[in-house]
Amino acid sequence: MAKIKYLLVDMSVLPDVYARVIEAKGYLQSGEAANSSQAAKMAGISRSAYYKYKDKIFEYSEQGDDALTINAKLKDNAGVLSSVMNELYLAGANILAVNQSVPVNNIADVSITVRFSDAQQITDDIIETIKNVDGVKTAELV
Incomplete structure (x- = not known):
């Protein structure tokens, strides 16, 4: 072949x-x-x-290369994840995927994969904003 x-x-x-x-x-x-x-x-x-x-022609897209993942530990309280998502929305993020574990000891591990439009870059300020959301224990860019 x-x-x-x-x-x-x-x-x-x-x-x-x-x-x-x-x-x-x-x-x-x-x-x-x-x-x-x-x-x-x-x-x-x-x-x-x-x-x-149809099986021989594909459109080239650079979008896959600029996806970023944020890992966070969130308290198991209503609205915490929603508040984090709202902060990402306000920063111009397109949410690509969200994975959340079942909470253990009232803390859930969450992984959020995002892409920013107009070539915006996620900054330490956005991570700090997420860390300041009530119920967020840790947040880091990976």
Whole structure:
């Protein structure tokens, strides 16, 4: 079996059908299209063109590289996690994942993975703000 090789290519030099396949895949992913036939029609390509390229063309995204994880220990009180999430929202964070353990001795370990829009960076100030939320025992960026 031949090894798969990848290239990173500027879309402007490729045939329009490739961009339209990406567009059709987006319609399916977002739910705007109920099936591949509808997605292909919305993107202005044939079903055969969609099926020919759908498993070979992927949109490049740098977003996966800038995700940050915050680990915290929270008291098992109502609203503590919600207050932490609110502080992250106010700081411009997009919450990607939240994992919380079952509390032991009234303390739960929480891991929150976030991404900041507009190339904002999480700072020590935001971590300090989270630490100051009532019920937060510790918070650190990992």
